[in-house]
Amino acid sequence: MARGLTREQVGVTEEMIATFGDIVFRMSHNYQERTGDPVRKLDWAEIERQKEDMGLTDQQIADKLGLTRNQVLFIRTIEERRRFRTGHHARLLELGGGKRFRAERMTPALDHFRYSESALALRAALRFDPERAREYVRRGWWRDDTLPKWLARHAAERPEAPALIHAGRAISWKELAEKVARLAGALHRAGVAAGDVVAAQLPNVPEFVVAYLAVCRLGAVLSTMHMPYRAAEIENLLAHNKAVAAIVPSEGKEFRPAEAVLALRARLPQLKAVIAHGAKIEGAFVLGEMIDQSPPLDDDAVTPPVAADPFLLLYTSGTTAAPKAVPHNYHTLLANARLGAPEHGITAGDRVLSAAPFTHLFGLYSVHVAMAVGAAMVLLPAFTPADLAATIARDKPTALWTAPAHFAALRAQDLVAKHDFSSLKMMIMSGSACPPDLVHWTAAQLANCAVTQLWGMTETQGALYTRPGDSIEIAANSAGRPSPGTEVRIVDAEGRPCPPGEEGELQVRGCLLFPGFVNNAAANEASFTADGWYRTGDLATADAAGNVAITGRSKDVINRGGVKFNPRDVEDLLDAHPQILQSAIVPMPDRVLGERACAFVTLRPGAAAPTLDELCAYLLGKSIAKLKLPERLVVVAEMPLTPTRKIIKGKLRLPG
Amino acid sequence: MKRSRDIDPIAAKAAILDYCRRKGALAAGVADLAAIERIAPPGHRPKDLMPRVKSVIALGVGGQTQGAWTVPAKALGYFGSTETRAYKIAYGCAFFIEQKFGFRSVYCPPDMDPDGGPRVPLQSLKLHAELAGIGARSLAGDILLHPEYGYMYFASVFTELELPPDQPMADNPCPAPSCVAMYRSIGQTPCMKFCPVQCLTGEVGEDGKQKVMRYDMAACSEMSQQYETVPTRIVEAIRAETEAEREDALFDPDNKMLWYKVSAGSGGWFAQCFECMRACPIATKAPLADPLLRGQAQRAAAEKK
Numbered sequence: 001m002a003r004g005l006t007r008e009q010v011g012v013t014e015e016m017i018a019t020f021g022d023i024v025f026r027m028s029h030n031y032q033e034r035t036g037d038p039v040r041k042l043d044w045a046e047i048e049r050q051k052e053d054m055g056l057t058d059q060q061i062a063d064k065l066g067l068t069r070n071q072v073l074f075i076r077t078i079e080e081r082r083r084f085r086t087g088h089h090a091r092l093l094e095l096g097g098g099k100r101f102r103a104e105r106m107t108p109a110l111d112h113f114r115y116s117e118s119a120l121a122l123r124a125a126l127r128f129d130p131e132r133a134r135e136y137v138r139r140g141w142w143r144d145d146t147l148p149k150w151l152a153r154h155a156a157e158r159p160e161a162p163a164l165i166h167a168g169r170a171i172s173w174k175e176l177a178e179k180v181a182r183l184a185g186a187l188h189r190a191g192v193a194a195g196d197v198v199a200a201q202l203p204n205v206p207e208f209v210v211a212y213l214a215v216c217r218l219g220a221v222l223s224t225m226h227m228p229y230r231a232a233e234i235e236n237l238l239a240h241n242k243a244v245a246a247i248v249p250s251e252g253k254e255f256r257p258a259e260a261v262l263a264l265r266a267r268l269p270q271l272k273a274v275i276a277h278g279a280k281i282e283g284a285f286v287l288g289e290m291i292d293q294s295p296p297l298d299d300d301a302v303t304p305p306v307a308a309d310p311f312l313l314l315y316t317s318g319t320t321a322a323p324k325a326v327p328h329n330y331h332t333l334l335a336n337a338r339l340g341a342p343e344h345g346i347t348a349g350d351r352v353l354s355a356a357p358f359t360h361l362f363g364l365y366s367v368h369v370a371m372a373v374g375a376a377m378v379l380l381p382a383f384t385p386a387d388l389a390a391t392i393a394r395d396k397p398t399a400l401w402t403a404p405a406h407f408a409a410l411r412a413q414d415l416v417a418k419h420d421f422s423s424l425k426m427m428i429m430s431g432s433a434c435p436p437d438l439v440h441w442t443a444a445q446l447a448n449c450a451v452t453q454l455w456g457m458t459e460t461q462g463a464l465y466t467r468p469g470d471s472i473e474i475a476a477n478s479a480g481r482p483s484p485g486t487e488v489r490i491v492d493a494e495g496r497p498c499p500p501g502e503e504g505e506l507q508v509r510g511c512l513l514f515p516g517f518v519n520n521a522a523a524n525e526a527s528f529t530a531d532g533w534y535r536t537g538d539l540a541t542a543d544a545a546g547n548v549a550i551t552g553r554s555k556d557v558i559n560r561g562g563v564k565f566n567p568r569d570v571e572d573l574l575d576a577h578p579q580i581l582q583s584a585i586v587p588m589p590d591r592v593l594g595e596r597a598c599a600f601v602t603l604r605p606g607a608a609a610p611t612l613d614e615l616c617a618y619l620l621g622k623s624i625a626k627l628k629l630p631e632r633l634v635v636v637a638e639m640p641l642t643p644t645r646k647i648i649k650g651k652l653r654l655p656g
Numbered sequence: 657m658k659r660s661r662d663i664d665p666i667a668a669k670a671a672i673l674d675y676c677r678r679k680g681a682l683a684a685g686v687a688d689l690a691a692i693e694r695i696a697p698p699g700h701r702p703k704d705l706m707p708r709v710k711s712v713i714a715l716g717v718g719g720q721t722q723g724a725w726t727v728p729a730k731a732l733g734y735f736g737s738t739e740t741r742a743y744k745i746a747y748g749c750a751f752f753i754e755q756k757f758g759f760r761s762v763y764c765p766p767d768m769d770p771d772g773g774p775r776v777p778l779q780s781l782k783l784h785a786e787l788a789g790i791g792a793r794s795l796a797g798d799i800l801l802h803p804e805y806g807y808m809y810f811a812s813v814f815t816e817l818e819l820p821p822d823q824p825m826a827d828n829p830c831p832a833p834s835c836v837a838m839y840r841s842i843g844q845t846p847c848m849k850f851c852p853v854q855c856l857t858g859e860v861g862e863d864g865k866q867k868v869m870r871y872d873m874a875a876c877s878e879m880s881q882q883y884e885t886v887p888t889r890i891v892e893a894i895r896a897e898t899e900a901e902r903e904d905a906l907f908d909p910d911n912k913m914l915w916y917k918v919s920a921g922s923g924g925w926f927a928q929c930f931e932c933m934r935a936c937p938i939a940t941k942a943p944l945a946d947p948l949l950r951g952q953a954q955r956a957a958a959e960k961k
Contacts, residue, residue: 029776031873031874032797032873033869033870034866034868034869035869036867039695039783039793039824040792040824040828042691042824047694056697057697057698057699057700057772058772059697059699060698080775080874080884081884083874084884084888086878086885086889087885087910088878089879089880089885089910091853091879092852095730095931
């Protein structure tokens with residue numbers, strides 16, 4: 001160290017460094033102080049007086065401290081080395097130039113933003129096949145689109161045009177951008193950072209769109225929770241997605257979501273903020289105040305997201321032990337929306353209404369398509385047949401995103417004939433199997449409206465759809481052809497492509513496809529083929545022209561009017577019921593909703609059979625959402641079982 | 657070496673300083689050797705280096721042009737090669753004295769003290785220049801400034817030829833009036849405010865003159881002198897717990913640049929920051945900080961010959 005001498009030769013110990021390190025460091029030239037200008041003035045008295053303040057040589061320090069010069073040299077060098085912080089020169093890279101006296105934004109390297117552990121884990125889940133990613137970029141499918149960029153573009157290009165239309169009132173793109181900036185600022189101050197997950201359970205109200213875009217502006221990730229979810233489902237989701245903030249209604253039907261989430265905070269340590277939509281709730285932020293009263297986010301405060309950043313974390317039906325969390329970045333969903341808009345014939349002059357909730361990707365697809373072109377979004381907070389009909393008549397949407405169940409309900413109540421639906425020029429039906437006769441009926445009712453079908457999944461958004469120019473037969477009998485940038489194939493049990501007309505499993509690949517479930521290797525292993533095809537679990541046939549018809553489903557999820565849920569958690573609770581030995585919930589056909597849940601149960605020895613009402617009360621007491629309650633109860637003597645004692649649901653038959 | 661006889665010290669000094677100016681120095685002067693010996697600490701005095709030294713000649717070459725101050729800091733960091741021109745003139749000057757007058761001379765190594773490490777100079781070129789009257793200490797860590805030439809790089813020549821010394825500058829241009837006004841307003845001069853690591857503090861007196869200058873050289877070194885970064889990065893790499901950390905320690909863009917600097921032997925990030933000088937009205941607005949005027953002055957000096 002000291003000219004090649006060792007500690008032993010110099011006689012320095014760690015204790016000596018600990019004792020003298022600081023004083024040696026300070027007495028040397030590391031800190032200098034000068035009073036007046038004595039050298040220039042040759043003021044010898046001051047020069048002598050200030051010598052020590054200007055820093056001493058090692059020998060001078062040695063003389064003062066009673067050490068040898070080599071010891072001081074050794075101690076000083078060690079101390080300088082230990083105190084030296086590397087990387088400060090990197091600050092120079094951040095400094096601009098050219099404007100004297102301007103405020104420079106300096107952030108020490110250690111103070112730079114860093115993603116949280118959970119944010120990094122989510123980003124790690126976005127692993128795409130590199131060759132396909134390169135291809136998507138080369139073809140121009142994946143671009144630099146983000147929702148904040150689209151919002152900024154529309155706010156600049158069509159500031160006064162309507163972005164949102166709600167209850168007859170329009171919010172312009174400029175106003176929307178201002179609201180988003182204010183909420184983004186408020187969320188930022190509440191601790192939401194890039195990569196963080198913000199959970200939202202909101203109806204299709206303007207605040208949903210504002211919150212969605214504000215979360216995106218921060219580079220954070222929105223995770224939606226379906227409106228019927230109650231405390232048990234919400235807790236499972238928040239525990240899995242590690243949301244730092246939850247935006248929920250103050251009041252729900254027979255349920256107070258904000259209070260329920262506040263009560264969960266003790267078990268959800270990462271949850272920093274609960275934001276109530278509606279009335280003030282003690283301990284929660286008020287969403288309306290955040291949007292209307294907060295200072296806007298400083299443009300430089302948070303780096304805007306880029307297209308490769310995750311921005312949406314959705315859950316497929318399961319909310320229990322192994323949730324299937326579907327992450328999307330802007331590449332997948334916005335490419336699909338941007339490429340889809342012209343296929344659907346949507347332009348900036350359109351008004352898009354979604355009867356589907358924004359907590360589902362189908363509903364969000366309407367937002368994405370509208371934002372891709374700058375179309376207005378007509379909002380229907382929650383579907384009822386009457387409200388949908390009234391909204392169409394009042395707000396004159398030109399395009400409608402709807403589920404077959406919605407229109408089946410309109411038909412049942414004869415609402416189409418009673419209201420003015422003439423503004424509609426295009427309609428997308430999706431969410432569940434669509435009866436051909438409903439398509440025919442709808443097309444007949446709406447002469448100037450192109451009725452189309454769409455098939456998609458949380459994993460894909462809009463993968464297949466019929467186009468407005470397609471014949472009514474194609475629209476009624478198929479889900480159409482792949483969206484731009486999407487490949488589909490139908491394969492048999494051995495993975496061989498099926499010839500036209502033969503049923504097989506539908507598999508999807510393309511620029512819209514999510515990269516895999518978060519932290520669910522087993523699901524990923526089961527869901528993807530070696531060459532990157534996603535096994536949808538749906539059965540389909542294709543005609544010679546490539547129109548794909550969905551013919552069935554190999555999965556167990558129950559599709560109740562487009563709301564899909566896995567009944568596993570209900571079964572688990574039923575299995576724990578004192579009178580029930582074993583349970584299985586299977587779908588039963590329903591003319592309006594498509595499917596409803598039917599519970600098959602076997603009884604414990606000697607137990608009396610419970611009634612359906614008793615079971616529902618029991619499940620509600622366990623905080624299960626109403627929509628997941630079984631709507632029929634069948635008591636059987638025994639379950640059909642596999643050799644490994646798993647219930648074969650396919651063998652359960654409804655009596656009568 | 658045959659010494660010339662009957663040398664007129666005043667004429668010799670004029671010839672030597674004229675040589676320096678003709679070769680590109682903006683300013684040159686002779687420092688009072690006795691004063692240097694009295695002020696510099698033992699081991700860093702001219703006689704420690706050259707026992708028979710009689711005179712110390714200090715010269716300064718132009719620092720950054722006004723255009724340079726407009727570039728981003730990362731580019732400005734590469735503009736640090738100006739000092740080599742000063743050393744080149746000093747090197748020539750030493751030969752000039754030996755050839756013309758026959759007195760042993762040496763250009764003062766600008767290097768660091770091998771015993772003191774990279775932060776300690778062998779000789780204080782700043783002290784030589786200040787005593788030679790070609791710069792005055794500023795609030796920016798005692799960087800010397802000149803009202804006409806602004807911010808310069810300095811070099812020194814030691815010679816056994818005895819020359820009459822110059823006096824330090826009568827006035828100190830630092831702080832400039834605008835800096836005093838800023839200090840009165842916010843308690844900081846521009847160099848203090850805009851130092852990226854806040855290594856400068858100080859006070860301006862009621863008379864508008866420097867009262868106290870404080871310089872945290874340790875902080876400044878972390879920003880500007882990367883000598884210690886190289887071994888530190890290697891140690892970090894050795895101690896890294898994961899392969900990714902090891903790769904970052906050695907190969908992230910900043911660190912990779914260090915290896916380039918080491919292998920290319922260039923300055924850049926190894927010595928400069930410049931942000932205090934970028935904000936300094938004397939460094940950037942002095943008449944001969946203008947490259948055109950500087951060129952005219954240099955041509956005029958050359959034509960005098």
